[in-house]
Amino acid sequence: MTAIQASCMEFNQSPVLENYNTFLSDAALLAALSREGAAWAADELAAYGALTGRSEFIRLGFQANEHPPRLSTHDAKGRRVDLVEYHPAYHELLGGAIRHGLHARPWTDKRAGSHVARAAFNYLQAQVEAGHGCPLTMTFAAIPTLRKQSDLAAIWEPLVTAREYDPRNVPATEKSGVSMGMAMTERQGGSDVRANTTRAIRLKSSGAGECYVVNGHKYFVSAPMSDAFLMLAQAPGGLSCFLLPRWRDDGTKNGIELQQLKRKMGNVSNASAEVKLDDAHAWLVGDEGRGVANILEMVALTRFDCMVASAAGMRQAAAQATHHAAYRQTFGKRLDRHPLMQNVLADLALESEAALALSMRAARALDHLADDSEAALFRLLTPIGKYWICKRAPAHAYEAMECLGGSGAIETSIMPRLYREAPINAIWEGSGNIQCLDLFRAIQRQPDALDVVAAELKGAAGLNDDYDRHCRNLDKALANAARGNDAGVSTYEGRRLTESLALGLQASLLLCSDNALIADAFCRARLSSGVSGLFGTLPRGIPCAAIIDRARPPLTAD
Ligand SMILES: Cc1cc2nc3c(=O)[nH]c(=O)nc-3n(C[C@H](O)[C@H](O)[C@H](O)COP(=O)(O)OP(=O)(O)OC[C@H]3O[C@@H](n4cnc5c(N)ncnc54)[C@H](O)[C@@H]3O)c2cc1C
Structure with missing residues (x-):
């Protein structure tokens, strides 16, 4: 028996979950990687899983949150500097992720499955710390929008995709790697970006790729030390997308004033600023008036990353809970035997796993x-997955925390941080x-988009009675939704429909995977009649011990 095991037995506590391979110990991830076409990345992921499971790496996540970023608006002589300083642990996390290409792999690695592989890397990284994931995601997601303006892309894309992390506050021209942010939300409107009042007027000439002068205010700008931001502003031709660099072309500071950093309930290691734009120079991406359509290319990918990050939070929560319950004894037996x-x-x-x-x-x-x-499917999977996975995460984190009892509420464990991170992905x-x-x-604009969902669901038809019944009901609901108000369907029922689709798709994926035990349990748990929304209300006959064994990291205390 090791010293750690002995002390755990003495105090009836679980050892800290560390120094394990977060990839190799995750059976669901190994299966998903192969199923979705990126088995070739397994060796590299195994090495990365060894890194992200190390105690020193896990510690970085704690340090980055215990020492939040600090804003200096002015220097000692009263000049504006608008400088945010982060703890070295934050830089180590973000810099390490960039050096491993988590911000850019699919744009530089043309192998089929590179998005799947990157998602897996991100999934491992996000289990350790969520805050630095924000700039990582925005840098990754900026590329499709940037490509809307080829002359700008020619300059910026090589810098954005480089595996170089350079957090210095100097112009991008002096760097060999840059990071990107996003500035859409204003005080008067976040969801409704058409209410944006920030104005852009031409500097010399107007049109795609030209420089404009921007004045206004942005209410949420995360990662404000990013080298450039994709932003929305009202140009003469309507709401438009711009590239806003931190520095002007002449090497002087751009008109970006950080007014304050928000005090947030989660995502604490990451700074989110209120920003005044004062004669800032920004370059038009695409045509005037096409701002929403152009920036949505970026938003689709940040929404996708929210799914991955929330799934990662759930994985870490489930790993912690199953790990603890294997060591803790209550009323004379192991907690996970009750x-x-x-x-x-x-x-x-x-x-x-779903x-x-x-x-x-x-x-x-x-x-x-x-x-x-596949493009049509991705269009629908993004809102479905972003809605459902992010919505499930807070309740999941809370329930996992409760599995650890009082220790789950203590800040030296990761559980409170997982809990505070969980709602953020749902909101932004x-x-x-x-x-x-x-x-x-999406459904009403292009009703035949539903055909791809139907084809996806059909793959598992006949494999499970609960699933088949769920799909029959879903068919009717979708047909009505596609007809919209003609069928008396209003968005009032939007959540029910989205949930129902998410559950159907999750079930079909699990049914088509090679683990019948998980698939059948999921269908019974989520699709059979009379199921409750609370965790821990599985119907009788579910092979719980086998499911727990699959989820739990290896039982080693050394
Ligand atoms: C930590 C954090 C970091 C952020 N970072 C950034 C950033 O870097 N860049 C950026 O641009 N933004 C950022 N945001 C802003 C974020 O994207 C917005 O807060 C979010 O989009 C919601 O906008 P809002 O706050 O204006 O709320 P509102 O738009 O006022 O919405 C309030 C609520 O009403 C609901 N709602 C709105 N319209 C309807 C409708 N028609 N029908 C039914 N319900 C509706 C919404 O779902 C929401 O629940 C960040 C937010 C957070 C919390």
Whole structure:
């Protein structure tokens, strides 16, 4: 028996979950990687999983949150500097992720499955710390919008995709790698960006790729030390998308004033600023008036990353809960041998695996956007997955925390941080209702988009009775939704429809995977009649012990 095991037995506490391989110990991830076409990345992911499971790496996540970023607006002589300083742990996390290409892999690695592979890397990284994931995601997601303006892309894309992290506050021309942010939200409107009042007027000439002068205010700008931001502003031709660099072409500071950093309930390691734009120079991306359409290319990818990050949070929560319950004894036996606790743990594990399956299917669609049906599927999977996975995460984190009892509420464990991170993904990048409205819009604009969902669901037809019944009901609801108000359907029912689609898709993915035990349990747990929304209410007959075993990291205390 090791010293750690002995001390755990003495105090009846679980050892800290560290120094394990977060990839190799995740059976659901290994299966999803192969299923979705990126098995070739397994060796590299195994090395990365060894890194992200190390105690020193996990510690970085704690340090980055214990020492939040600080804003200096002016220097000692009263000049504006607008400088945010982060703890070295934040730089180590973000810099390390960039050096491993988590911000850019699919843009530089043309192998089929590179989006799936990147999602898997991100999934491992996000389990350790969520805040630095924000600039990582925005840098990754900026590329499709940047490509709308080829002259700007020619300058910026090589810098954005470089595996170089350079946090210095100097012009991009002096760097060999840059990071990107996004500035859409204003005080008077976040979801409704058409209410933006920030104004852009031409500097010399107007038109795509030209420089404009921007004045206004942005209410939420995360990662404000990014080298450039994609932003929305009202140009003479309507709401338009711009590239706003931190520095002007002549090497002087651009008119970006950080007024304050928000005090947030989660995502604490990441700075989110209120920003005044004072004669800032910004370059028009695409045509005037096409701002929303152009920036939505970026937003689709940040929404996708929200799915992956929330699924990662669930994985970490389920790993922590199953790990703890294997060591803790109550009333004379292991916590995970008590039937009611087995019900809770197995339910958390099922939710986590289903969230991962849906995220990785979306990643495969992203890998094959040249195929019209995969593009149509990705269009629908984004709002469905962003809505459902992000909505499930807070309750999941809370329930996992409770599995650890009082220790789950203590800040030296990761559980409070997982809990505080969970609602953030649901709110930003389009809150829950906005995802449901987006789904309705997509269906009503292009009713045949539903054919790709139907084809996806058909793959599992006949494999499970609960699933077949769910699909029959879903068919009717979707047909009505596509007809919209003609069928008396209003967006009032948007959440029900989106949830129903998410559950159907998760079930079909699990049914088509090679683990019948998980698939059948999921269908019974989520699709059979009379199921409750709370975790730990699985119906009788679910093989909980086997599900828990699959989810739990290896039982080693050394
Ligand atoms: C930590 C954090 C970081 C952020 N970072 C950034 C950033 O870097 N860049 C950026 O641009 N933004 C950022 N945001 C802003 C975020 O994207 C917005 O807060 C979000 O989109 C919601 O906008 P809002 O706050 O204006 O709320 P509102 O638009 O006022 O919405 C309030 C609520 O009403 C619902 N709602 C709105 N319209 C409807 C409708 N028609 N029907 C039904 N329900 C509706 C929404 O779903 C939401 O629940 C950040 C937010 C947070 C919390």
